[in-house]
Amino acid sequence: MPVEPNDAEARMPYQLPFPKEALSEIVIPDAVPKDDRLWVPQAKNVWFRPLCLNRSEGYWMNLLKVRKSGVLSRHRHPQAVHGWVLKGRWHYLEHDWMAEEGGYVYEPPGETHTLVVPEGVEEMITYFQVNGVMLYVDPYGKTMGFEDVFTKIDMCRKHYEAVGLGGDFVDQYIR
Numbered sequence: 023m024p025v026e027p028n029d030a031e032a033r034m035p036y037q038l039p040f041p042k043e044a045l046s047e048i049v050i051p052d053a054v055p056k057d058d059r060l061w062v063p064q065a066k067n068v069w070f071r072p073l074c075l076n077r078s079e080g081y082w083m084n085l086l087k088v089r090k091s092g093v094l095s096r097h098r099h100p101q102a103v104h105g106w107v108l109k110g111r112w113h114y115l116e117h118d119w120m121a122e123e124g125g126y127v128y129e130p131p132g133e134t135h136t137l138v139v140p141e142g143v144e145e146m147i148t149y150f151q152v153n154g155v156m157l158y159v160d161p162y163g164k165t166m167g168f169e170d171v172f173t174k175i176d177m178c179r180k181h182y183e184a185v186g187l188g189g190d191f192v193d194q195y196i197r
């Protein structure tokens with residue numbers, strides 16, 4: 023059994039400095055932003071909102087927003103994806119389940135899928151952690167293009183420059 027610390031010690035903050043090489047934390051009060059300019063356009067009726075663009079580990083955390091029902095590009099994931107549906111619902115052409123508001127999805131490495139927002143959903147927002155790379159593929163797996171944390175950073179920089187926030191605005195999300 024661990025020794026029970028007295029109350030004063032239990033409430034004492036950690037007393038030592040953090041490792042000097044450690045990166046700074048990211049705290050975003052308006053993860054679903056009030057300012058629509060923070061949504062970076064990705065395709066017609068599709069946007070993403072960066073939260074953590076982790077170039078040092080090669081993944082990105084973002085909100086994906088889709089307005090209007092429709093199909094998103096077919097792609098392969100060589101690494102795992104985690105998703106949490108904040109609003110609306112969606113499914114993949116390749117699976118028979120529906121990701122519902124409030125639900126969590128794990129997508130294992132090796133997945134190739136095509137996201138569909140069904141009729142009747144006005145807006146879908148999902149929090150995704152995407153690791154490594156997304157390979158856009160044809161129906162037989164031929165690679166047509168890709169996205170990774172660096173293409174995401176580039177898209178953010180260009181968009182934030184264009185909407186008047188300045189290209190450097192993206193820097194707060196990069197680690």
Ligand code: FE
Nearest residue numbers: 097099103135
């Ligand atoms: Fe995916």
